[in-house]
Amino acid sequence: MxxxxxxxxxxxxxxxxxxxxxxxxxxxxxxxxxxxxxxxxxxxxxxxxxxxxxxxxxxxxxxxxxxxxxxxxxxxxxxLNKQKTTILNNSVSIYIDNSYSMDAVNKDGSLLDEAKRNARELVKNFGLNDRFQLLTNDFEGKYQRLLSKEEFLKALDDVKISSANKTLQQILGRQSNILTGSANKYSFIISDFQKNVFNQKKLDAKQDIQYAFLKLNATTLPNIAIDSVWTLSPNHQPGASERLVVQLKNYSEEDAKNIPLKLSINNRQKAVNAVSILAGKTVKDTLSFSGLTAGWQKGMITIKDFPITFDDSLLFSFNVDENFQVLNINGSASQDYIKPLFSADKYYKLTNNVETNINYNNFSNYGLIVLNGLRNPSTGLAQQLKTYVNAGGILAVFPDLDVDVKTFNTFLSGLSLPSVSTLNTTATKVDKIDLKNPVFKSVFEEVPKNLDLPVVNRYFSFIESNKTNKEDILQLPGSKLFFAKYGLGQGQIYLSATSLNQTDGNFARHPIFVPLMYRLSLGAGSYDALYSTIGSENVLNSKNITIGKNQSLKLTSNQFESIPDVHFAEGRTLIYTADQIKNPGFYNLKLNDSLLAVYSFNSNRSESDMHYLSKTELNSLIGKSNLKIYDTEKDAVKLISGQNQIGQTxxxxxxxxxxxxxxxxxxxxxxxxxxxxxx
Structure with missing residues (x-):
């Protein structure tokens, strides 16, 4: 006993x-x-x-x-089970669900207030020497310790609704980290148990912890949410036409008709529409706008939907470049068709280098790098270009057909490209073009039946062992490579089988070459996400940033400022925010007084689904002998200290x-x- x-x-x-x-x-x-x-x-x-x-x-x-x-x-x-009778104190972890769904109300008030009342009643049933952990979705470090009863009750008063969201397994894992030692261990979960909290088949729970789930009952409410948004072009030019795709979802059992949808950029209305969504369905709507100036853009998509409003807006941000920088590296015997091509448009800022004078440090500044007939491409150049492409850059390779094949193959291998097998000198003609490829999107108003394609006098044949990351754009007879795209990291490499020299064919002078290169460059913008989600994404991507001695990056917003952890990898700067971002909004990345980037954060859309697990569903999903589930509206919650652990009182x-x-x-x-x- x-x-x-x-x-x-x-x-x-x-x-x-x-x-x-x-x-x-x-x-x-x-x-x-x-x-x-x-x-x-x-x-x-x-x-x-x-x-x-x-x-x-x-x-x-x-x-x-x-x-x-x-x-x-x-x-x-x-x-139980003839346990050794030792005198132990109690360690208790109480999780209060403070997600957006807990802002809903029932007959007893808001669910969060009801959860706090239940927590207070729980604590009263334990002794003065017992210790308690308060856990919320914020996973704050200051509560990763055991508190006295008085400290717990004081901390409980400060719990407020948060945009953070955690799964049930994450919560139990956090509790198990604090419930250690020889004390009697108790875990209490007070939540409305939205269906999104359980994302696996079985729950991983410890046998030496007694679990109790207190289910709060909320009314299922209809809700329309802005699910996501993305742009159809990664490249943004001043004054150019833009198209934005918005995805909305109807979480209710009734159809939604004529939901007002509005797009604002920098607090200026740019587009409006009305959207109808069938019950339980998802729809996409495309919004067109123009008139942007150079610089960072702060966008907002909004709808009108009641009574759930936290997911009625979605923030996003992107940069409109004043110009697009292209680096053209020419070999000693190459004919330069790149310079007149990009010099005709003021938007493109072209830099020409010779093969013998290349500045590797500036590669990250260019959206597109063109290799035009390099005679002696080195492995060092291949390594620098690989870093550049992995970070999201675009590389176009037009070989010198008189290059040393062994040297060129070593260079190609450094870029994970296929190696050259033979040099073909029999004239032929391109016979296949992939008009569905994004490179040719909107290039042809009408595709002619007998499309004139480039003629080639000399070209390389390649040995291709892996075609999983390859897209053929132009092909020679026998499905041989002529011009193809290869994915590498976050960027792409375009490889040509022939040079741009006039003696090797008419590719550089063919009408298809100009739109091909322009479209190729227009696809060379940043594919970074337009926004981040609070609580699930803690790493921000940026172009390579040079930080001087005694300098540091700052992330700022209204009444918010932090110094993030910064790492450099493959030509990119990775900014780690940890759990510092708590509220939706725009956050400016600054170096001294210079604005480097604008990041937007939104609340997690998993809270938008206002459907809940029933007590029966929880029992079937979990099935643990050391776990009890209570419906706070129907069940008398018997939570006297030790009652759930002992065999017979x-x-x-x-x-x-x-x-x-x-x-x-x-x-x-x-x-x-x-x-x-x-x-």
Whole structure:
């Protein structure tokens, strides 16, 4: 047998009280002589031995009544599975769901307030020496420790609705980190249990922790949410036409008609529309706009939908470049068709380098790098270009057909490209073009039946062992490579089988070459995400940033400023925000007073689905013997300390026995050995 509150056993010293009373009230019989018995009106005849027995029984009843009353307060129990009876304190972790869905109301008020009330009741049922952890979706470090009862209740008052969202497995994992040692361990989850909290088949829970799920009941509400947004072009030019795709989802069981949809850029309305969505369905709508100036753009998509409003807006940001920088590296014998091509448009800023004078450090500044007939491409150049492409750059390779094949193959291998097998000198013509490729999108108003394609006099044939990351754009007879795209990291490499020299073919002078190169460059913008999600994305991407000595990057917003952790990898700067971002909004990345980037953060859309797991569904999903599930509206939540861990509680029996012995004392005093009376 064990005791939940062994400290109460000191009260057994009170047994001395009835013993002392008994000793001092012990009656002694003595003879009394009277001269005249007529003075006695009545004589009580008593037996001395029976009186002694009565007093002893009364004393025993009082002692046992006190003993069992003290034991009832100490709460004895029989441990499960014959556990070793040790005296342990309790460690309790209580999770309060403070996600957006807990802002909903029921007949008792908001769900968050109801959760706080339940938490207070839980804490009251534990002892003063027990310790508690308060856990919310924010996973704040200051609460990754055990608190006293008073500290817990004070911290509980500060819990507010948060945009963060965690799965049930993440919550239990966090609790198990704090519930260690030899104490009795208890985990309480107070939540409305939206279906999004459970994303796996079975729950991984520890056997030495007693779990209790307190399910709060909320009314299922209709909701329309802005699910996501993306642009159809990664390249943004000043004044150019833009198209933005917005995806909306109807989470309710009724159709939604004519939902107002509005697009704003830099607080200026750019497009409006009305969208209808069938029940439970998703729709996409394309918004067109123009008139942007160079610089970072802060966009917002909004709808009007009640009563759930936290997902009625979505923030995004992107940069409109004032110009697009192209690096053209020419070989000694190459004919330069790239310079007149990009010099005709003011948007493109072209830099020409010769093969013998290349500045590797500036590669990250260019959106497109063209290799035009390099005679001696080195492995060092290949390594630098690979880093550039992995970080999102675009590389176009036009070989010198008179290059040393062995040297060129080493260079191609460094870029994970196929190697050259032979040089073909038989004239032929391109016979296949992939008009569905994004490179040719909107190039042809109408595709002619007999499309004139480039003629080639000399070209390389390649040995291709892996075609998983390849897209053929132009092909020679026999499905041979002529111009193809290869994915590498976040960027792309375009490889040509022939050079741009006039003697090797008419590719550079063919009408298809100009739109091909322009479209290729227009696809060379940043494919970085337009926005991030609070709580799930803690790494921001940026172009390579040079930070001087005693300088640091800052992430700022309204009444917010932090110095993020910065890492450099493959020509990119990675900015780690950890859990510092708590609220939706725009955040500026600055170096001193210079604005480097604008990042937008939105709340997690998983909270938009206002459907909940029932108590039956929770039981079927979990099925753990050391877990109890309570419906706070229907079930009496029995959460007295130790009750969910012990095998058999004995405090009720002790209380009943105490009452029995008190009743026995009363009966003994009143009815035992009732004296006979004589006159």
């Amino acid at each position: 064990n005791f939940l509150y062994p400290g109460f056993l000191f009260a057994l010293l009170s047994v001395a009280i009835p013993i002392i009373i008994h000793l001092f009230n012990f009656r002694k019989f003595k003879k009394v002589y009277f001269s005249n018995v007529q003075l006695l009106k009545e004589l009580e005849q008593q037996n001395s031995s029976r009186e002694k027995l009565k007093n002893l029984l009364i004393l025993l009843s009082r002692i046992l009544a006190i003993i069992f009353l003290v034991l009832a307060f100490a709460q004895p129990y029989i441990p 004995l405090w009720k029996l002790c209380l009943i026995l105490s009452l029995i012995f008190i009743a026995a004392e009363i009966l003994l005093i009143r009815f035992f050995n009732n004296p006979k009376k004589t006159i």
